[in-house]
Amino acid sequence: GGLRDLYLRKLLPLEEHYRFHDFHSPALEEADFENKPMVLLVGQYSTGKTTFIRYLLEQDFPGMRIGPEPTTDSFIAVMYGDSEGSVPGNALVVDPKKPFRKLSRFGNAFLNRFLCSQLPNQVLKSISIIDSPGILSGEKQRISRGYDFCQVLQWFAERVDRIILLFDAHKLDISDEFSEAIKSFRGQDDKIRVVLNKADQVDTQQLMRVYGALMWSLGKVINTPEVLRVYIGSFWSHPLRNTENRRLFEAEAQDLFKDIQSLPQKAAVRKLNDLIKRARLAKVHAYIISYLKKEMPSVFGKENKKKELISRLPEIYGQLQREYHISAGDFPEVKKMQEQLETCDFTKFHSLKPKLIEAVDNMLANKIASLMSLISQEESNMPTELVHGGAFDGTMAGPFGQGYGEGAKEGADEDEWVVAKDKPAYDEIFYTLSPINGKISGINAKKEMVTSKLPNSVLGKIWKLADCDGDGMLDEEEFALAKHLIKIKLDGYELPGTLPPHLVPPSHRKPLQTAE
Numbered sequence: 001g002g003l004r005d006l007y008l009r010k011l012l013p014l015e016e017h018y019r020f021h022d023f024h025s026p027a028l029e030e031a032d033f034e035n036k037p038m039v040l041l042v043g044q045y046s047t048g049k050t051t052f053i054r055y056l057l058e059q060d061f062p063g064m065r066i067g068p069e070p071t072t073d074s075f076i077a078v079m080y081g082d083s084e085g086s087v088p089g090n091a092l093v094v095d096p097k098k099p100f101r102k103l104s105r106f107g108n109a110f111l112n113r114f115l116c117s118q119l120p121n122q123v124l125k126s127i128s129i130i131d132s133p134g135i136l137s138g139e140k141q142r143i144s145r146g147y148d149f150c151q152v153l154q155w156f157a158e159r160v161d162r163i164i165l166l167f168d169a170h171k172l173d174i175s176d177e178f179s180e181a182i183k184s185f186r187g188q189d190d191k192i193r194v195v196l197n198k199a200d201q202v203d204t205q206q207l208m209r210v211y212g213a214l215m216w217s218l219g220k221v222i223n224t225p226e227v228l229r230v231y232i233g234s235f236w237s238h239p240l241r242n243t244e245n246r247r248l249f250e251a252e253a254q255d256l257f258k259d260i261q262s263l264p265q266k267a268a269v270r271k272l273n274d275l276i277k278r279a280r281l282a283k284v285h286a287y288i289i290s291y292l293k294k295e296m297p298s299v300f301g302k303e304n305k306k307k308e309l310i311s312r313l314p315e316i317y318g319q320l321q322r323e324y325h326i327s328a329g330d331f332p333e334v335k336k337m338q339e340q341l342e343t344c345d346f347t348k349f350h351s352l353k354p355k356l357i358e359a360v361d362n363m364l365a366n367k368i369a370s371l372m373s374l375i376s377q378e379e380s381n382m383p384t385e386l387v388h389g390g391a392f393d394g395t396m397a398g399p400f401g402q403g404y405g406e407g408a409k410e411g412a413d414e415d416e417w418v419v420a421k422d423k424p425a426y427d428e429i430f431y432t433l434s435p436i437n438g439k440i441s442g443i444n445a446k447k448e449m450v451t452s453k454l455p456n457s458v459l460g461k462i463w464k465l466a467d468c469d470g471d472g473m474l475d476e477e478e479f480a481l482a483k484h485l486i487k488i489k490l491d492g493y494e495l496p497g498t499l500p501p502h503l504v505p506p507s508h509r510k511p512l513q514t515a516e
Helices: 002-017 030-034 049-057 101-111 140-144 149-159 176-183 204-221 246-261 263-295 302-311 313-324 334-342 354-381 418-432 442-452 456-466 476-490
Strands: 038-043 075-080 085-088 114-119 128-131 162-168 192-197 230-232 439-441 473-475
Touching: 002 030, 002 263, 002 354, 038 049, 038 149, 038 176, 049 128, 049 162, 101 114, 101 149, 149 176, 176 204, 192 204, 192 246, 204 230, 230 246, 246 263, 263 302, 263 313, 263 354, 302 313, 302 334, 313 334, 418 476, 439 442, 442 456, 442 473, 442 476, 456 476, 473 476
Parallel strands: 038 128, 038 162, 075 114, 162 192, 192 230
Antiparallel strands: 075 128, 085 114, 439 473
16 A cells, blocks of 8 residues: 555655665565565574474474485465465466465576465465575575575575575585575674574583573674574474473574564565665665766777776665765675676766755655555554464463463362472471461561572562461461462463452452352
8 A cells, every 4th residue: 555655756756766686685565565475584404404394383394304315495485375285486476366476587507496485374364484595504505596596595585575594503504505595684683583493402501501502603704783583492392302491492482473473563674665765775876877977088988988887886875875874784795786786887887966866855854754654553553463373372271381280380270279289298388387366477487488599570479369368367278378379480381460360368258249
């Protein structure tokens, strides 16, 4: 709707006038604005990319091949379809309803390695998933692909909502090609999430080392001020080899699901952000091209002047940054730009047309802001669009929901008070603390509670939860409850914010009101 209209009216004329599409990125099409959120998976082969997709969908998809050998050497777009089947790349890039038409410029070598796998899966009603070829360590891979792998990755990165980098915890190595692949996501850092997969194959100590090494290596490749979010776990449906970190893996999987589930809701803002990034680059590009045009002589010495301008490009960048107050980060990479300029005829470039720039400035200053508020209104009125189906449904309710029947939730579905089974042991301690009229004072309770070595802030919270009637003393049931809450905390679970009904001591429960 509004976004595409803005693009066609304000930004496209500037892009066309200064040949933005030849240099940076093809024109946006209707499908780029309409499509579902996409998640791009990137990793070295056998890091479990394809298995990860199976884990999310909980079903096989057409065209998938799993094995220790580099199997997926194709890009596979896994999308929703009413029936199962796969569409080859050459047919995909002529389908106006799919956002892939512009991939045709990467030629046949690429299109033969690109397919769309369609299946009727609930998860795919909300998101599409792009599986990329496994990246090999070593050199031999580079020659055999037959198309520019990094450029294709970059094309996808500009259009997807999430980029998930998969690493294997029990053989972490980041090859040159992987580093280059990650570098081609420059400027898309906000979309990147990292998954450290197969973490159950190593013990806790090794896991800590691997995690440290991963963060260090990524820090050298991705220069982002924020620390990348890394999800640690075992994303397939096999039994865990090391169960000591089971709870950590469950919590991490939950977080990752939440992250992916929020994509449909954030999709509109993401498209808007990508349009803003694009508009800023298009403006900078216009300044560069028109500057080169202005410097060209009208008659003699064109070739020499062109060579000189290309080698002076870094200085020209600096000059334009000062003149137009643009930050260096908005400029395209110098080396790549120089290579592209080699083949251009500078005399055919257009000179600066302030009108075109004004239109984009007006779009950035006024139109985008009103769109932004429109989107956030729509978002708050929208029912929360979450991703459903597949692995996303096993995580919410029922006995295998995160933390079900554990910690403070233990005993929620039993008739008997869950504290009762340990109460005899707690009673023995209670009677050593000199109760008066069946209650012990705060001071005496404190003496016992601090032996747990829990910090005061936690003990204070436990006291608040346990002193049900708020009289500053504990009776034997309240004391047993306090000990139970201490045990929950020592077992590594969180304390509830308020006391859940099943933990309230029987003598403090309000009699059920009978309807009159």
